[in-house]
Amino acid sequence: xxxxxxxxxxxxxxxxxxxxxxxxxxxxxxxxxxxxxxxxxxxxxxxxxxxxxxxxxxxxxxxxxxxxxxxxxxxxxxxxxxxxxxxxxxxxxxxxxxxxxxxxxxxxxxxxxxxxxxxxxxxxxxxxxxxxxxxxxxxxxxxxxxxxxxxxxxxxxxxxxxxxxxxxxxxxxxxxxxxxxxxxxxxxxxxxxxxxxxxxxxxxxxxxxxxxxxxxxxxxxxxxxxxxxxxxxxxxxxxxxxxxxxxxxxxxxxxxxxxxxxxxxxxxxxxxxxxxxxxxxxxxxxxxxxxxxxxxxxxxxxxxxxxxxxxxxxxxxxxxxxxxxxxxxxxxxxxxxxxxxxxxxxxxxxxxxxxxxxxxxxxxxxxxxxxxxxxxxxxxxxxxxxxxxxxxxxxxxxxxxxxxxxxxxxxxxxxxxxxxxxxxxxxxxxxxxxxxxxxxxxxxxxxxxxxxxxxxxxxxxxxxxxxxxxxx
Numbered sequence: 001x002x003x004x005x006x007x008x009x010x011x012x013x014x015x016x017x018x019x020x021x022x023x024x025x026x027x028x029x030x031x032x033x034x035x036x037x038x039x040x041x042x043x044x045x046x047x048x049x050x051x052x053x054x055x056x057x058x059x060x061x062x063x064x065x066x067x068x069x070x071x072x073x074x075x076x077x078x079x080x081x082x083x084x085x086x087x088x089x090x091x092x093x094x095x096x097x098x099x100x101x102x103x104x105x106x107x108x109x110x111x112x113x114x115x116x117x118x119x120x121x122x123x124x125x126x127x128x129x130x131x132x133x134x135x136x137x138x139x140x141x142x143x144x145x146x147x148x149x150x151x152x153x154x155x156x157x158x159x160x161x162x163x164x165x166x167x168x169x170x171x172x173x174x175x176x177x178x179x180x181x182x183x184x185x186x187x188x189x190x191x192x193x194x195x196x197x198x199x200x201x202x203x204x205x206x207x208x209x210x211x212x213x214x215x216x217x218x219x220x221x222x223x224x225x226x227x228x229x230x231x232x233x234x235x236x237x238x239x240x241x242x243x244x245x246x247x248x249x250x251x252x253x254x255x256x257x258x259x260x261x262x263x264x265x266x267x268x269x270x271x272x273x274x275x276x277x278x279x280x281x282x283x284x285x286x287x288x289x290x291x292x293x294x295x296x297x298x299x300x301x302x303x304x305x306x307x308x309x310x311x312x313x314x315x316x317x318x319x320x321x322x323x324x325x326x327x328x329x330x331x332x333x334x335x336x337x338x339x340x341x342x343x344x345x346x347x348x349x350x351x352x353x354x355x356x357x358x359x360x361x362x363x364x365x366x367x368x369x370x371x372x373x374x375x376x377x378x379x380x381x382x383x384x385x386x387x388x389x390x391x392x393x394x395x396x397x398x399x400x401x402x403x404x405x406x407x408x409x410x411x412x413x414x415x416x417x418x419x420x421x422x423x424x425x426x427x428x429x430x431x432x433x434x435x436x437x438x439x440x441x442x443x444x445x446x447x448x449x450x451x452x453x454x455x456x457x458x459x460x461x462x463x464x465x466x467x468x469x470x471x472x
Contacts, residue, residue, distance in 0.1 A: 130207070133208050136155035140155070142216060176304070177245075181283065184293070196437055202314070204311050228252030235268055238269045240271075241270075314445070322445045337455075338395070339457070341456070343458075371415065372415050392423070396424060411424060
């Protein structure tokens with residue numbers, strides 16, 4: 001099976017072209033140990049991890065903060081404030097306290113082994129960030145703040161701009177990257193409201209909003225100088241810049257990853273963030289960000305997991321759909337859950353070789369039983385005995401419904417060689433990618449449902465992989 005790569009729980013698989021659902025299958029916590037991060041930690045010294053700050057925050061607006069200088073002459077802001085404002089698992093007692101159901105209920109859908117508490121340093125940093133965000137949000141008019149900047153304004157801003165030509169998955173990957181950069185640089189993250197994000201995701205920050213006002217002048221960012229031009233202008237204090245960190249970057253935009261550029265960006269009041277990529281692993285290579293990141297994410301394999309569980313919270317209508325389908329689907333068959341995601345090309349028709357390779361991967365890795373090609377049933381006593389022990393439920397997601405239909409018909413029309421039972425399910429099959437609200441809502445629901453699988457197989461336009469999720 002040259003088109004598949006088996007991934008162990010302490011390893012990782014990364015597509016050469018990250019696509020919209022491939023990375024998002026890790027939303028609820030599969031082992032996502034990024035190779036580049038692992039290399040950094042090994043080469044730069046795992047022994048530093050235990051000596052890095054136990055508490056870390058970026059609340060520069062608080063007068064009680066104190067600065068701690070590391071051995072590399074980098075200054076990190078520390079705060080002793082409790083992190084109780086950051087909602088983790090099972091710490092909300094009523095609907096009044098938690099209007100976003102997915103924030104409170106997400107762990108109820110997971111196996112106990114998949115429930116991961118926030119690291120203490122990350123919890124502290126998020127609580128401090130939320131205080132800063134609330135202070136900046138409530139003390140100024142954001143539309144006026146960019147049109148008529150106040151030189152005494154202590155806040156700095158990063159605006160996540162959505163590009164309609166990218167799908168939901170790319171937007172989520174980019175949004176997580178933008179948030180981490182905001183957290184590391186003490187910027188207030190604000191979100192473009194001209195697309196589906198307000199309808200899909202809950203507000204992540206307590207006592208404030210990440211949504212820009214309806215009258216926000218987006219042209220101020222879209223027409224702002226690009227990075228290279230801003231560098232030439234030496235970034236006047238209070239200036240604005242538009243970053244274009246797409247999958248194909250110009251040499252000028254790649255300057256963003258240079259340490260000197262990061263120092264100079266500190267002067268910029270407003271940053272517009274346009275991207276379709278997940279850059280958090282790259283941030284671990286920044287000398288100034290590496291120490292804070294290792295402190296915030298001591299288990300780097302859970303970096304994406306912690307970020308997505310904190311930030312990517314489905315709105316109540318989406319969450320209700322996830323919950324209803326999950327319990328109805330799970331109640332049909334109590335047994336191993338296998339997720340299958342097949343994506344080839346936008347609007348591609350059913351591809352027989354792709355289906356055969358997917359079936360081959362499922363059977364050869366023991367995720368589903370093989371079927372009897374003779375079509376003869378096995379003895380009834382053996383079938384009854386085996387079916388009680390071995391039951392498999394397969395959840396298939398694809399634009400093309402025929403992948404689901406072929407797999408379902410295989411297990412309806414032919415007996416399994418071991419007598420076990422296989423149920424095959426799907427939720428949606430739009431056939432054509434439209435980026436309508438209904439379609440992106442279904443896509444978000446499917447991402448969460450796939451992430452609840454015990455085993456997950458993905459098929460993208462570039463490659464395929466088997467993702468075990470025992471430790472996620």
